[in-house]
Amino acid sequence: MAWRNLGRNRLRTALAALGIVIGVVAICSLGMATVALEQQATAQLGDLTNEVTVSSGADSDTDGVTGEQVEEMRAIVTDARVIPQKTNATTLEARNGMEARMSVTGVTDASALYDLTEGEAPERLQSGALISNATADRLGLESGDPVEYDGRIYRIRGFIESEHSFGFGGGDLVIPVSGLADQRHYDTVTIIAADGDAAGRIGDRLDTRFNTEEDEELRVTTFGNRAQVGGFLDTLSLALLGIGGISLVVASVAILNVMLMSTVERRGEIGVLRAVGIRRGEVLRMILTEATLLGALGGLVGALVSLATGMVLFHVITGDATGALGWASSRYLAYGFGFAVAASVLSGVYPAWKAANESPVEALRG
Amino acid sequence: MSVVELRGVGKRYESGAEIIDALKGVDFSAERGEMVTITGPSGSGKSTMLNLIGLLDEPTEGTVSLRGRNVTDFGEDERTEERRSALGFVFQDFHLLPMLTAVENVELPSMWDTSVDRHDRAVDLLRRVGLGDRLTHTPDELSGGQKQRVAIARSLVNEPEVLLADEPTGNLDQDTGGTILDEITRLKNEEDLAVIAITHDEQLVEYADRVVRLVDGVTRT
Numbered sequence A: 001m002a003w004r005n006l007g008r009n010r011l012r013t014a015l016a017a018l019g020i021v022i023g024v025v026a027i028c029s030l031g032m033a034t035v036a037l038e039q040q041a042t043a044q045l046g047d048l049t050n051e052v053t054v055s056s057g058a059d060s061d062t063d064g065v066t067g068e069q070v071e072e073m074r075a076i077v078t079d080a081r082v083i084p085q086k087t088n089a090t091t092l093e094a095r096n097g098m099e100a101r102m103s104v105t106g107v108t109d110a111s112a113l114y115d116l117t118e119g120e121a122p123e124r125l126q127s128g129a130l131i132s133n134a135t136a137d138r139l140g141l142e143s144g145d146p147v148e149y150d151g152r153i154y155r156i157r158g159f160i161e162s163e164h165s166f167g168f169g170g171g172d173l174v175i176p177v178s179g180l181a182d183q184r185h186y187d188t189v190t191i192i193a194a195d196g197d198a199a200g201r202i203g204d205r206l207d208t209r210f211n212t213e214e215d216e217e218l219r220v221t222t223f224g225n226r227a228q229v230g231g232f233l234d235t236l237s238l239a240l241l242g243i244g245g246i247s248l249v250v251a252s253v254a255i256l257n258v259m260l261m262s263t264v265e266r267r268g269e270i271g272v273l274r275a276v277g278i279r280r281g282e283v284l285r286m287i288l289t290e291a292t293l294l295g296a297l298g299g300l301v302g303a304l305v306s307l308a309t310g311m312v313l314f315h316v317i318t319g320d321a322t323g324a325l326g327w328a329s330s331r332y333l334a335y336g337f338g339f340a341v342a343a344s345v346l347s348g349v350y351p352a353w354k355a356a357n358e359s360p361v362e363a364l365r366g
Numbered sequence B: 001m002s003v004v005e006l007r008g009v010g011k012r013y014e015s016g017a018e019i020i021d022a023l024k025g026v027d028f029s030a031e032r033g034e035m036v037t038i039t040g041p042s043g044s045g046k047s048t049m050l051n052l053i054g055l056l057d058e059p060t061e062g063t064v065s066l067r068g069r070n071v072t073d074f075g076e077d078e079r080t081e082e083r084r085s086a087l088g089f090v091f092q093d094f095h096l097l098p099m100l101t102a103v104e105n106v107e108l109p110s111m112w113d114t115s116v117d118r119h120d121r122a123v124d125l126l127r128r129v130g131l132g133d134r135l136t137h138t139p140d141e142l143s144g145g146q147k148q149r150v151a152i153a154r155s156l157v158n159e160p161e162v163l164l165a166d167e168p169t170g171n172l173d174q175d176t177g178g179t180i181l182d183e184i185t186r187l188k189n190e191e192d193l194a195v196i197a198i199t200h201d202e203q204l205v206e207y208a209d210r211v212v213r214l215v216d217g218v219t220r221t
């Protein structure tokens, strides 16, 4: 019955459904776009945002972070790794005579800082060296080749993924910290926390421990970006969802209008229904069923279109179309569909109520 | 006991400053098995009276009884139940639902009622009014007379005791009107109905067992 009523004025039904489809597509694809952006942003920043970097502060007496300070940090930060590093610069000469200027990092806990493309970063770097891919390529160095720093020879034990090093000052050449023994203090201390929030908390703790308002002993840097980036994405997704929401309101008004039109148009018919003994509740249900069908129809088409749109968005933003199928983004399809049905039912309530409660005589009079 | 009874019924319409007494102290009754026609000039209150009997409207004065029960103060839901079970309506312009077939239109009054299946009764009624071969036609595929027969079948699907018809032949030509009245008379006898029909048409008066004339909201017999 409800189906047939919808079928009667196909054009109007189609237009109303189109309104819903647009609304659903708007909210779904905007929602999915934010998910894609978020995933992409976290993928790119994820490695950095959980790190805290500590270096000597503006008011420090020592030129670097002292061993005692490192020990104190270790005492405060028990749930994350504290990795002190000494850095310098040097010039390496290749066998073919080529020279390259590069940073040197002395670190023991190399495996925590560097991902290697070849070989394995030792838990404790006691001997040997790691060198960045790019530098090794440039100088034609291979595994086992010797490099010299400060009069000592180190054999190359692994190659560092080059792009990975951009978070630190160095990483071109990594040697045991003992190799930079003539530098008394550490230049930087990297603390690797579980995630960005933990890193933020650690940063705050260190800051309150070592620094006061006037006196900065240590410079504590966290990639507050995580929070900032997250905040930005939240704002963005709110804005996008807001736009989606507006289009949904427009869609609802369209449904309301269609349902009102169709009940006004069928006033006489509804009067007949009431005259022949159809109960008010039954008239109400009939019209609500129509509205629900309309919403479900529009919602379904909308969800399908949105899925396609979402896959295109994911493909463009993250390069992986199947990401759209993940719950984080596909739940927007469920939201969109749910909204379409809910909005249609809500928009149907007033016309349905109005139609059901009209006096049959008035309705029959036309 | 009369199946329909009006006692001192008045109906006053107040629209703004204008007050119209459409009915003034009307007494009326009808028995099962009889056909009563109501005639009278336009605006004399015929439709008003039929709507009061049909529980589509409430009187401002007097009492309305159906099947021996005073239904004057029934609420909307009780009126609906009463219309569903005791009354059948036939209108001048048929009022069939365009998207339903003939048989579905006939089943309409019981369509939401899961406790009874009126399909067989609907088919039977359509056969009896000569539309056995038009069951699945939609209204726009039927002539005026055929539509009115579908409407008559619809009015009887719930086995009512009273059939109310407001100018049932008003939109039909003389011959078709005659056959419709034959049909109603036959069904009246078969189903033991009280038929109350409004007409302008002298033709209909010939079929009546009794004629009530309304002038300015007052009955003249």
Ligand SMILES: Nc1ncnc2c1ncn2[C@@H]1O[C@H](COP(=O)(O)OP(=O)(O)OP(=O)(O)O)[C@@H](O)[C@H]1O
Pocket: B013, B014, B015, B020, B021, B022, B040, B041, B042, B043, B044, B045, B046, B047, B048, B049
């Ligand atoms: N809802 C209403 N509001 C105000 N006045 C009304 C209303 N319904 C009917 N009337 C008035 O009541 C009077 C009787 O109307 P009614 O429809 O009963 O006449 P009728 O005898 O059926 O006329 P017709 O033969 O033209 O159908 C008329 O004067 C009409 O204008």
Ligand SMILES: [Mg+2]
Pocket: B046, B047, B048, B166
């Ligand atoms: Mg009338």
